[in-house]
Amino acid sequence: MGQVIGIAKQLWVQELVWGVLLVLVIIGYVRRFNHIGRTQYLRTQRRHHQETIGHTRLLAILIVIGAALTFAGHQFWPQVSAVADHITGVSTSKSSSSSHTKKLASEASSKKKSSSKKKSSSSSKKTVTAESAVTIVEGYYKDHPDEQTDTISQYKAVGTGSDSAGAYVFKVGAYGVDDTGATSELHEYWVHRDGKFDVAY
Missing domain, CATH: 1.10.287 (Helix Hairpins)
Incomplete structure (x- = not known):
C-alpha cells in the first residue's frame, strides 16, 4: 500500500x-x-x-x-x-x-530416528548372554522366593543347548546342599533369547 x-x-x-x-x-x-x-x-x-x-x-x-x-x-x-x-x-x-x-x-524424520533408536534400545535389552541369563533367573527368584523350594546358594551358567522345540537356550544351574550334605546342582533352567526361561528340573 x-x-x-x-x-x-x-x-x-x-x-x-x-x-x-x-x-x-x-x-x-x-x-x-x-x-x-x-x-x-x-x-x-x-x-x-x-x-x-x-x-x-x-x-x-x-x-x-x-x-x-x-x-x-x-x-x-x-x-x-x-x-x-x-x-x-x-x-x-x-x-x-x-x-x-x-x-x-x-519432524517426521526426527520421529522416525527416535522410534528406530527406541527399537534398537529395546532389542539390545532383550539380547541375552550367559551372564544375563544367570541374572534373569537369580533376579526372578529373589522377587518370588516362595516359588523356590530349595535353599540355593549360587546360580551359575552351565552351558548352552536346545530345548524340546530346538530353540537355542542358555543353561543356568542352581546350586545348593543336597540330602548327602554336599553342594550340587539342584535345579537347571533354560533361558531363551527373549529373556523367558523354563525349569528343566
Whole structure:
C-alpha cells in the first residue's frame, strides 16, 4: 500500500512539472512573438515567424508525448502494481508452503530416528548372554522366593543347548546342599533369547 502511495505522489509531481514547463513555454513564446512584432523589417519578421512556428511544433509534439506517457502511467501503473503484488504474494505463499513442508519432513524424520533408536534400545535389552541369563533367573527368584523350594546358594551358567522345540537356550544351574550334605546342582533352567526361561528340573 505504501508503495502505491509513493508512486501516486511521484506521478503527481510529474504532472506538476509538465504544467510548469508548459506555462514557461507559453510565456517564452508570447515574449518571442512580441519581440518579433516589434521588428521593423518585414522579411526578418517572416523568417523569425517561420522559425518560431517550427520550434513551436517541435515543442508541442514533445509536450504531447510527455503528457501521453504521464497519462499512460496513471492508467496502467496500478494494474502493473497489482500484478506485481500478486506475483510477490504467490512467491511468498510458495516459500511459506515449502518451508512448512520441509519442517514437517524434518519432524517426521526426527520421529522416525527416535522410534528406530527406541527399537534398537529395546532389542539390545532383550539380547541375552550367559551372564544375563544367570541374572534373569537369580533376579526372578529373589522377587518370588516362595516359588523356590530349595535353599540355593549360587546360580551359575552351565552351558548352552536346545530345548524340546530346538530353540537355542542358555543353561543356568542352581546350586545348593543336597540330602548327602554336599553342594550340587539342584535345579537347571533354560533361558531363551527373549529373556523367558523354563525349569528343566
